[in-house]
Amino acid sequence: NAGVTQTPKFRVLKTGQSMTLLCAQDMNHEYMYWYRQDPGMGLRLIHYSVGEGTTAKGEVPDGYNVSRLKKQNFLLGLESAAPSQTSVYFCASSQSRDRGDTQYFGPGTRLTVL
């Protein structure tokens, strides 16, 4: 099993460009999440999904959209990138509906917006 994978690993965008980050998991997990990590801030939740076809806003959703058309994939879109979106983006997934279930993270995507 590959676990959680993310593509691309690195990307440089110009202000105003758009892009989609792909997260894939092969563990048949129900829950999937997108976080961003900035220096001194810790990871912050952008959007999440509790199952195929569902999405919901997290702590910092502005400027991002998501889709979960297939259970194994969770896409994060930036429609018009801004320098404030320069960050490391982590996707995660978890299975159990019980609180405290382990989240498994992908290796991250390093995005720079110029």
Added chain:
Amino acid sequence: RKEVEQDPGPFNVPEGATVAFNCTYSNSASQSFFWYRQDCRKEPKLLMSVYSSGNEDGRFTAQLNRASQYISLLIRDSKLSDSATYLCVVTTPTGRRALTFGSGTRLQVQP
């Protein structure tokens, strides 16, 4: 005020030392507690869950004090490979099952 607060460090300790990290959380309704480890430029990985009664995993001991709303991690006999950032993580009773992260405490174990 941040929901989860940690001393960013760095904590520089010699091999074999014992080191302790603390973390405080602001939401008294927080339900689950964890320590994650993050190596430089890598993804976070679960180190251990934290239970009210305290729990141990090898050289690592975690404690939870609900009354004071803090969590601790003790590392005994530090190894060079323990050098990493340690993230304090809590969950709160919302439907999303998401994690709230502290900004991390950096540990550097020196030979």
